[in-house]
Amino acid sequence: MWTIALKETSSFFSSLAGFIISGIFLLVMGLMLFFFPDTSILSSNYANLDGLFYLAPTIFTFVIPAITMRFFAEELQSGTIELLATKPISDLKIILGKFLAGLFLIILCLLPTLIYYFTVYKLGSPEGNLDSGGIMGSYVGLLFLSACFLSIGIFASSLTSNQVVAFIIGAFLCFLCHWFFLYISKLPVFVGKIDYLIQKVGIDYHYTRMSKGVIDMKDVVFFLSVITFFITLTHFVLQRRKW
Amino acid sequence: MSIEVSGLTKIYGTQKALDDLTFSAKKGDILGFLGPNGAGKSTTMKILSCFIPQSSGTAKVCGMDVKTDSLKIRNVLGYLPESNPLYKDMYIKEYLGYIAKLYALPNPNQRVKDMIELTGLGREQNKLISQISKGYKQRVGLAQAMIHNPEVLIMDEPTSGLDPNQLAEIRNVIKEIGKEKVVIFSTHIMQEVEALCNRVVIINKGKIVIDDDIKQLSNISRGNNAVTIQFAPSSKINESNFRSIPALKEMIKVDHHIYRFTSDDKNDIRIDLFDAAVSSGLKIIRMEQNTFSMEDIFQQLTSSNQ
Numbered sequence: 001m002w003t004i005a006l007k008e009t010s011s012f013f014s015s016l017a018g019f020i021i022s023g024i025f026l027l028v029m030g031l032m033l034f035f036f037p038d039t040s041i042l043s044s045n046y047a048n049l050d051g052l053f054y055l056a057p058t059i060f061t062f063v064i065p066a067i068t069m070r071f072f073a074e075e076l077q078s079g080t081i082e083l084l085a086t087k088p089i090s091d092l093k094i095i096l097g098k099f100l101a102g103l104f105l106i107i108l109c110l111l112p113t114l115i116y117y118f119t120v121y122k123l124g125s126p127e128g129n130l131d132s133g134g135i136m137g138s139y140v141g142l143l144f145l146s147a148c149f150l151s152i153g154i155f156a157s158s159l160t161s162n163q164v165v166a167f168i169i170g171a172f173l174c175f176l177c178h179w180f181f182l183y184i185s186k187l188p189v190f191v192g193k194i195d196y197l198i199q200k201v202g203i204d205y206h207y208t209r210m211s212k213g214v215i216d217m218k219d220v221v222f223f224l225s226v227i228t229f230f231i232t233l234t235h236f237v238l239q240r241r242k243w
Numbered sequence: 244m245s246i247e248v249s250g251l252t253k254i255y256g257t258q259k260a261l262d263d264l265t266f267s268a269k270k271g272d273i274l275g276f277l278g279p280n281g282a283g284k285s286t287t288m289k290i291l292s293c294f295i296p297q298s299s300g301t302a303k304v305c306g307m308d309v310k311t312d313s314l315k316i317r318n319v320l321g322y323l324p325e326s327n328p329l330y331k332d333m334y335i336k337e338y339l340g341y342i343a344k345l346y347a348l349p350n351p352n353q354r355v356k357d358m359i360e361l362t363g364l365g366r367e368q369n370k371l372i373s374q375i376s377k378g379y380k381q382r383v384g385l386a387q388a389m390i391h392n393p394e395v396l397i398m399d400e401p402t403s404g405l406d407p408n409q410l411a412e413i414r415n416v417i418k419e420i421g422k423e424k425v426v427i428f429s430t431h432i433m434q435e436v437e438a439l440c441n442r443v444v445i446i447n448k449g450k451i452v453i454d455d456d457i458k459q460l461s462n463i464s465r466g467n468n469a470v471t472i473q474f475a476p477s478s479k480i481n482e483s484n485f486r487s488i489p490a491l492k493e494m495i496k497v498d499h500h501i502y503r504f505t506s507d508d509k510n511d512i513r514i515d516l517f518d519a520a521v522s523s524g525l526k527i528i529r530m531e532q533n534t535f536s537m538e539d540i541f542q543q544l545t546s547s548n549q
Contacts, residue, residue: 003341003344003345004345007341011330011332011333014332014333015332078328078329078330078331079324079326079328080328080329080330081328082289082294082324082328083322083324083328083329083387084345085293085294086292086293086294086317086320086322086324087317087342087345087346088314088315088317088318088345088346088347089314089345090314241294241295242295242296
């Protein structure tokens with residue numbers, strides 16, 4: 001499992017794609033948070049990082065499927081899946097190995113954003129006047145969200161041998177799981193009746209709660225269930241060859 | 244150390260890819276797996292290497308069942324898939340190291356070194372896999388299949404894309420390994436089977452048409468005798484001149500002045516033919532005995548029941 005995680009990580013950075021994806025993520029984040037006036041922290045006049053955590057799900061909807069699209073699609077395309085599946089390692093461990101690699105890559109992408117935290121910390125008036133606990137919670141929430149998107153992206157990648165298709169399906173599924181339930185709950189039919197319940201099915205509801213700095217076990221269980229669900233689905237898809 | 248396959252059947256949708264296949268191989272066997280395209284060679288190999296399961300029947304590798312002991316089998320089995328898939332963005336050493344680690348070998352670096360030496364990759368060892376030629380890629384594929392010193396080696400067309408020198412080298416490697424292990428490989432090259440294998444299994448449409456010792460197979464092929472004779476252009480050939488030869492079964496005109504004579508038993512009729520030609524004043528400019536090769540046997544067996 002660790003062998004696969006290590007290999008996936010190194011092949012991510014041995015190709016230019018790895019640097020491009022993480023570079024563009026950081027570039028977009030930097031532009032949005034410190035340069036474009038509409039979304040800039042500097043022009044909002046509040047010492048917080050809400051902008052980062054508000055934008056992150058949208059950007060991750062594209063960044064994470066871009067990372068995961070090759071995980072299985074490439075193996076299926078080149079036939080190396082046959083090589084991997086005949087090694088003494090179970091299908092589940094292959095999936096988990098790739099999942100771990102993805103998680104590591106996302107943490108690597110997120111680490112530089114800590115600089116934003118220190119910037120805002122220094123710029124606060126008085127210095128250090130920001131809700132560090134809230135930001136900590138938001139980071140935890142963002143990690144859980146990334147892990148969910150990862151499992152979705154890996155699932156999408158296992159469906160097809162075409163990386164572009166894997167990317168599009170992955171991005172669409174991420175969008176669906178995150179926002180679909182929030183938006184549909186606003187239909188007049190649901191408002192005031194079950195809209196609250198519908199929202200709870202979406203990732204957004206739980207992510208927003210965590211962003212407030214509250215780490216509730218219910219939310220953690222929700223995130224873990226989503227991850228387990230998509231990893232199980234991926235396993236199911238890989239086992240399909242055995243029918 | 245053995246392979247036992249019995250009643251193996253594989254059905255893809257409505258198509259029967261394998262139909263009640265039964266054969267076995269033991270230590271020291273190099274088993275050549277032959278058959279036209281789509282006969283079920285690759286399917287059998289995929290089942291043995293635990294990539295896909297069979298629909299019915301059993302397949303055992305070293306006494307372990309592919310359905311229940313799949314992970315254990317994979318530790319003692321080396322497999323080279325048909326199209327030789329490789330991670331093109333990895334370096335040869337890096338790739339072999341990765342495979343060694345997947346097998347959790349105690350000293351991966353030493354094994355990688357040994358494999359590079361065994362397969363003659365020394366000069367290319369620091370290159371990216373995408374940069375090397377097809378023959379070298381094939382060697383990398385062989386190296387990864389043998390890196391964990393498997394007891395059973397299954398190779399799907401291991402020698403495709405190799406030049407004649409490489410072919411000879413790789414054949415030697417396989418022959419060397421085959422002495423202490425079980426080797427099964429598929430190929431389209433008949434000479435290869437004659438040069439390498441001690442056993443041959445020919446399958447067609449998912450069924451075994453022949454499963455035999457290579458020596459016995461050669462005996463079968465010598466059952467019939469055919470002689471082709473080309474006469475001088477000026478000769479006037481009268482078929483009755485040759486009819487007096489008792490062992491002659493058939494005389495067929497192949498081309499102008501070229502005839503093929505078949506005898507029905509193991510008698511060599513070349514001397515009789517020569518004498519008959521001389522006595523009727525015909526001049527022979529070429530005489531050739533046609534022995535049946537593996538190729539003929541293959542064609543006979545796989546095309547007759549179509």
